[in-house]
Amino acid sequence: MILTVSHKTRYDFATPVRGIIQSHRLTPAKCEGQKIIEWSVDVPGATMGELFRDGAGDYIQTVSLRMPVTHIEVTVSGKVETTDTSGVLRGHRERVPPRAYMRHTLRTEANRAIRDLAEAALEGQQNASDLERAHRLAAAVADALPYRPGATHAHTTAAEAMTEGAGVCQDHAQVLIACAHVANLPARYVSGYLNATEDGAPHEASHAWAEIFLDGLGWVGFDASNKCCPNEHYIRLGSGLDAEDAAPIRGLVLGGSEESLDVTVVIEAQQQ
Known part of the structure; x- marks a missing residue:
């Protein structure tokens, strides 16, 4: 499948600021499931640093404006060829060991409700494979947190989302990470794009999901919001x-x- 991306982010400031420094993760990672056909990131008036690959295998670029600034606009456009790898991240070179992702943050710390959710999902699963356990955790998160836009905000933690009892993709990913840690499985947060329209019509969506490290398979993506593993969309x-x-x-x-923020993301799909 060919996915075309148009992603615009604009920040407007009520009064001029002295400058802006940004770190961008806006270039798709290299792996078997996706191949860049064309891609560009444009920030008018900014100094663009060299694109580099970090220890996690992701591309990062530093951008700065050293002048009085009233607004900044970041425009991403590109085309990516995607294939379905059943959620398994293959061909992605990285140096960070999986166990480094057993570390939780304030946003992914498991409270009693999350521990109870994970333990209930894995009850009687002592002989199950790690893959089966991960699927059960993802399904439990999806059931516990119905998708409800506006239920949470950008800084909501996994524990707070559980208290609210609803959330969006960010919350599903962070709660699933916390559940995976309870099950002693390394897990991390993934940001990206999703074309959710089967007929290929334009669809506005940036997205997030979790990856869980499973012995024998490596990193596997789980999208609790859509009750699936990431595919060619x-x-x-x-x-x-x-x-x-x-x-x-x-x-x-x-x-x-x-400051005010305006974000527009449009994904279009076409079959090869």
Whole structure:
């Protein structure tokens, strides 16, 4: 499948700021499930650093504007050829050991409700494979947190989402990571794009899911929001310990000012 991406992010500041420094994870990772046909990231007026690959195998680029700034616009456009690998991340070179992803953050710390959810999902599964256990955890998260836009916000933790009893893809991914840690399985947060329209019509969606490391298979993606493993409708951008760590755009504003954010993501699909 060929997926075409148009992703625009604009920040407007009420009063000019002295400058902006951003770190971008906006270039798809290299792996067997996706191949870049064309790709560009444009930030008018900015100094673009060299694109480099970090220890997790993800592409990162530093961007800066050293002048009075009233707005910044990041435009991503590209075309990616995707194939279905049943969620298994193959051909992705990285140096960080899987056990490093047993470390939780404030956003992925398991509270009593998360521990109870994981333990209930795995009850009687002592002889099950790690793959079966991971699927059960993902299904349990999907059932426990119905998808409800607006139920949470960008800084909601896994524990807070469980208290709310609903959430969006970010919450599903972070709760699943916390559940995987309870089951002693390394897990991480993945950001990317999803074309959710089967007929290939334009669909507005950036997306997030979790990857769990399974002996014999390696990293396997689980999208609790859609009750599936990532397939040819997904583009993987980058990974991290949680939503903040894996964010496609992270930044520092020099000089305080009230800001507004506008994001538009459109994915179009075509069969090969």
